[in-house]
Amino acid sequence: MATRVEMIIETLKAFPNAKFTARELAKLFIERYPAEIAEKQLNPRYNTEEKLIAQLAAEIGGERTIAAKNQCPNVATRDKPRPRVYYWEPYPDQNESATELEDESDEFNIDTPLTAPGISESDLYPLLIEFLNKEYNLYCQ
Template sequence: MNAKLDLKKRVIELLSANPEKRFKARDIAVWMTENYPEAAAAKMQKSGFIENQAQLLNQIVAEIGSNRPQWQKQLPQLRTTDGVRPRLFYWTEKSEAEEVADIESGRNLFVEFGAPAEHAAEPTATVVEKKVVRRSEHDLYPMLIEFMESEHNVRGQRIDEKKSSNKYGSGGNKWLFPDVVGMENLTDGLHPEVVTAIRESRDTRIRLWSFEVKLLINRSNARETYFQAVSNSSWANFGYLVAANFEGAETMKELRILYAMHGIGLIRLDEENPPESQVLVPARERPDLEWAMCSRLAVENKDFQQFMTKVRQFFQTGDM
């Protein structure tokens, strides 16, 4: 048996034999050491600092991570999930546009592998298949609302664009309405006298948020979805593009470039545990609300009109 543990070759071997199935870097490392024990032993001996199996696995995981960007430039079939920890590796022959189409249509039920003993002193290669149920975009809205309220004190509300009047005809409301809006009480927890002083001074007591939600963002739809968020968040103090999955380092690079120009933030939504979702890039605050656009949205959509009613009631009573 070849005494060299060729990481790139082994990664391709495992992933290409299991297309669309997703593995953590540690799962790949465990598989390598158990399927190529002589090469793994030779790597441990040659290193001079690796003393046991756990350290060997940690080293292989680190090397997979450091080599990943270069491998992906060479191998377009090698994909990873970005903006999520741990990162998942998988192999696919689909184009990125086809991936988006599949996931939005509900056809993309994938299988994730996990090693239950990965934290043990001597982890095994035993893996358990975990079928990840593909949710619809609508399933993500309550998760986002839960995260924003629990972690950022933002009271969210769903905006259903189907409730719009569409009086401007087909396409007249395209990219006009966000999926979710939010309201943040800046006086929460302040002394009543301070709240009264703020009210009398007409200083800012509220910030409004806007969220555009997607199941998957990759290089094929990154710019389109970002500019959709730019368009339908123009009225708010904060605008966010939210996704359950950001895939590819180039995707995040492109989104960060767009952020520098437009200030729309990024949130990765944790489907399994919404409070553990992450603000990957904080949105840049707009100091003033665009009330004229709020008025148009309220005229066009009943959900947004109800949201504006809540805003008015807050200004009148201080209650959300």
């Protein structure tokens, strides 16, 4: 019987050019591992296929993905944009350096202006006041 970690690794390896959400992986698990999933369906909490898929997707999104990444460096995820996707990275060493560069670009740079060119900070105050009034019923001056 395959564990969830083995299922993640084997399924992603079987589809090296595809990216999956946790729900899509869960549906593949039902197709690829009927014996293991049948045992899970014996639990009355997962008596419908939708409940079973939701549970499997939750299991994929948790510690099992971290364990799969530790066991196999080819298992990769991308968190942005949402939803998180899972995929097989054929060259994991090259991907790490690219990911590090992407992470650095997401950091706040104090030298980067927060407003668009031609818009001053004082031009934004009326928009902020309107937003706070509509969203939070605040009356600002």
